[in-house]
Amino acid sequence: MTCMYAPWLLLTQLILLQVANLEAKVPAIIVFGDSSVDSGNNNRISTLLKSNFKPYGRDFAGGQPTGRFSNGRIPPDFISNAFGLKPSVPAYLDPNFGISDFVTGVCFASAGTGYDNATSDVLNVIPLWKEVEYYKEYQSKLSDYVGQHKAREILTEALYLISLGTNDFLENYYTVPRRRSQFTVQQYQDFLLGLAENFLREIYSLGVRKISLTGLPPMGCLPLERATNFMNHHECVEEYNNVAVEFNGKLNNMAAKLNQELPDYKILFTAKVYEFFYQIISNPSSYGFDVAEVACCSSGTFEMSYLCNEHNPYTCTDASKYIFWDAFHPTDRTNQIIADHLIPDLLNLFN
Template identity: 35%
Template structure:
């Protein structure tokens, strides 16, 4: 969902403006990131090309790409027609963001509040509030929390699995209620993918004797954990829609379509589903996915671009599914 805010955030951390390099000198994720993006250049997106939100705004005839809110080139029109406030590497748990040195969800909310004030100064309060009321808000977080804070480091093992999931969902509920208080009425909340089938999880699982030693297969327990979380999330979205006046809050299932791709790759035109296209497809992402790393000849044949992020073709499939199955109910 982050269309380059994490890069703009690095600029803010560099110190006084006079000490900063020009923005175009800051790396927007090195190649081969962006090889299928318009112009075949890195854009700050963790993929070979566009993200699902880019496809959605394009398919709706709004604009070609969803810009990052922190992009200094963001125009007034860009803001009034939609922007990304996401921060790659963050989560529903502030600890996740602090470990990755990225924006917390609350910081993203503060940015949105600032954006709302700017919108009101541009178009007037009545028009700005109308834009917010009719806008679609998409919230996607939780994977990094589980992947790094619970399974990885693990910094949150003082919680039981269920207890940590409840903590994440309480934080998510607070975010949605805050958005509602600003006038947001259409909210789509993305569930967890099958985390156990992400290339990085498959790789780490192959090293653990209790999982599948030296076998590249999904980690079943992590997938079961994702399903348990998603069941709670689905119940939460139903409860919020019932209790927040005038709201439409929907659960977006990405677990099922991604799992379908893993199980039946040929049906989706895929050849590799538990390996990334970049590098050896096992752990490469971020700085490890670079110009020196080998790359698969055709990313569209892969479910994942790097060890954790989908390819452009996967994002397109998910965007189409959302537009066909859920978007009509949000636009009523």
């Protein structure tokens, strides 16, 4: 009997070993950033920038709003699923989750934040330095929960997703006069670049080694920017897009420098997000979309957060036909298409 079952036992052991090795490479997805990746942290703070009410989340599992600025999922959810982890990444401040849920992934992001602390002050959201403090707290909790050795392994081998910067320009620099009185836009780019480098060096010192760093999207093509671009017939605001391209180039160079300087640091700068997203907006029908200029929610021109009202009669019935869900944020389907475009590179480098 033993001889008959030995091959099956050996095969089972080999399979389990392969699975263990796979899990060891990326045991968790950990997220820093803004509303592009916030899975609900703003629900728990005193800010007007929330999305924990309908129609947000209407196409999420269970049809309930979670605090994600979308009708459904956001990119970290798709990436987590692609790495064989949970189908969604929970928010650190969500009281429905605890350290046992955060072992395979956690989100510290806050909608409305940026590299610049002054950006988080605009709508009273969590600044990036506070996201790092939450991460340190999480490190301690994880160590208590799984043991110091296992926690160090998880934190070192985890994939860190970082996405922010848009609010620094659209919510802060171009809206509030303070930074414009201090910097030209190129000087502000360099100021943000210094903050970004300090942040990346700090988390490296905390044990972070694997990073997917997302640059700016074609922010001049967001529905709000197009809606207010009266002089150019509601086309994309090229000034904003040009700033995004310039800043992304600088961010890419800085990431390359850190990869050279800091041992074992792997920063994948996902520069192609801009190009791919712009391609989708420019040729929506090629990706199965009907509408690129306006969003699904309400009039689709300027509404987001509380202005995105479930009782508005103009809200579309099928968000999958729209690139944007509200005036700033993509739909579930757009997020999936963009994430699917990035995932092969992430799996190739980090898996």
